[in-house]
Amino acid sequence: EARANLRGAFVRLLYAQEQIRLASNTAARRWENARLVEFRFEAGRENKGAFLRAKAVAAAADLSLAAAHRERSLSVRRLSLAMGRVTSGPIEAREDAGLVSPERPANMRERARLTPDVRDGELAVRAAAFGTLAAQAAFTPVLSMGASVSRGDASGAAKGDWSVGASVSFPFFPGGRNFYDAARARAQERKSAAALESAWNRAELELEDAYASAANSADRVGSARDLLDAASVRSEIA
Secondary structure: OHHHHHHHHHHHHHHHHHHHHHHHHHHHHHHHHHHHHHHHHHOOOOOHHHHHHHHHHHHHHHHHHHHHHHHHHHHHHHHHHHHOOOOOOOOOOOOOOOOOOOOOOOOHHHHHOOOHHHHHHHHHHHHHHHHHHHHHHHHOOEEEEEEEEEEOOOOOOOOEEEEEEEEEEOOOOOOOHHHHHHHHHHHHHHHHHHHHHHHHHHHHHHHHHHHHHHHHHHHHHHHHHHHHHHHHHHHHHO
16 A cells, blocks of 8 residues: 555656646747737737637636646645655656556456455455354363372371362253354354455456556557647648
8 A cells, every 4th residue: 555655646746747847838838829819919910809818828828837836746745745754845756667558467366366455355264264163162072180189187197198080071052152153153254255255356356447447548648649749740830
């Protein structure tokens, strides 16, 4: 959980930094466009409504830039918290590795077994099994043995006595408590086994879903890059 929180905070900071860069470029271009419309309006080639709209769009871009800066401050605080830092000083996230499409693990069910919920479920099944053994112990006989040795009497004469004894007890019918305890222990063991299977299936499904989301996102990035290249060429031509 600590690892996931740290990585998530780091990625959010990367995203916030990129948003600031994009918002800055967008705001600069919107204000350039607003000045161009203003020149056309002053020259009588554009109406006042278009000029006011261009200024409003540029002002909205400034608001988006301010929101991006606030999101970056929040991301820095999240990362500082995940790192255990008391104060959130200047932090900049850097990522040099390129994005690659993830490969599906060969055995997703074995990967799911490594998740915390499944590991907890396995330990719960083991604990329930020991509980069943403890409850079944009430049906076994109990053997007790004892011995004693004494020496001396009231007159002071030497005298030695000794005794050895053994007894076997078996709870034939202690009010039915042993039967109920054993039945409850076996039911708890079955319940733990069913909970383990459910957690295992749920973890496997979550891993499959996470893999599909990551693979789809990586594919969308490639498609978006192609669209970006096409838009850049159209912008240069325009």
